[in-house]
Ligand SMILES: Cc1ncc(C[n+]2csc(CCOP(=O)(O)OP(=O)(O)O)c2C)c(N)n1
């Protein structure tokens with residue numbers, strides 16, 4: 534696969550930033566520095582990064598409650614993300630959303646989402662927007678194995694299928710929905726097979742292998758941009774930390790965790806690119822150092838930023854749409 538040095542460096546940097554960001558939150562949450570609920574993405578980096586490498590700023594993603602990795606892969610500002618998680622006025626959503634509601638529409642990041650299965654209908658909306666406007670914009674819809682059982686996901690797959698929307702559904706099968714394994718909660722066991730019933734190409738890939746994700750999403754994005762409709766990808770992956778910070782993790786064994794950590798997606802990428810002489814250990818070590826410094830800076834920025842004021846409480850609650858905003862949709866659907 535001919536990816537090019539610049540892109541390889543970018544992919545490694547994004548994965549490392551996500552890992553550093555999440556590990557720092559793990560520590561700082563335990564120290565009581567962070568309000569609200571936090572779900573960490575560490576371990577799953579290859580999925581978000583391998584996928585978002587194919588996207589432009591004007592493409593879209595929808596996310597989940599476990600959204601930090603999606604945001605970083607889509608290029609959301611890390612200082613603004615950290616400040617949002619700290620509930621500060623300088624946050625991506627002015628500190629009013631927190632970890633589970635980080636959004637940056639300017640970067641095509643349509644929002645982390647506390648509703649399991651909330652993403653697919655939103656992805657159909659942005660997919661329909663691109664289709665109606667006649668652009669080649671793509672939407673990637675990230676969701677979990679648990680969300681694959683939701684009615685909203687079934688409805689989203691159906692709608693994307695019949696309208697041939699430019700949406701790539703990426704099911705991040707990390708082995709658990711909270712404490713529940715898909716082995717006994719997903720009927721038929723085969724998540725990717727379900728999507729074939731909606732008439733779209735669907736495959737399962739090793740989500741710990743960035744190159745496998747990159748290749749699968751590359752094909753799916755090209756199909757979507759050509760107007761050939763949706764694709765479904767089940768990425769088999771693993772989350773390193775608990776479902777949420779504070780989870781006592783009684784539902785899986787330490788042996789299982791060790792086994793997955795020995796297949797770490799970042800280490801695997803490092804070995805692959807250094808063995809093939811594409812990047813050097815020095816290139817990668819330099820990125821490690823920069824990533825650490827960026828996260829230190831993000832924490833300093835969040836820590837020293839002001840909280841929102843009482844007067845900020847009722848702003849940004851409603852958005853007004855004019856007739857003019859809606860007419861292309863009314864015309865297209867008439
Ligand atoms: C509609 C809805 N039902 C239940 C929940 C509670 N809940 C939050 S996360 C979660 C598990 C989601 O699992 P999965 O989709 O596999 O995502 P993961 O946490 O593994 O990334 C559940 C049941 C919720 N937030 N929304």
Ligand SMILES: [Mg+2]
Nearest residue numbers: 677678709710
């Ligand atoms: Mg899951």
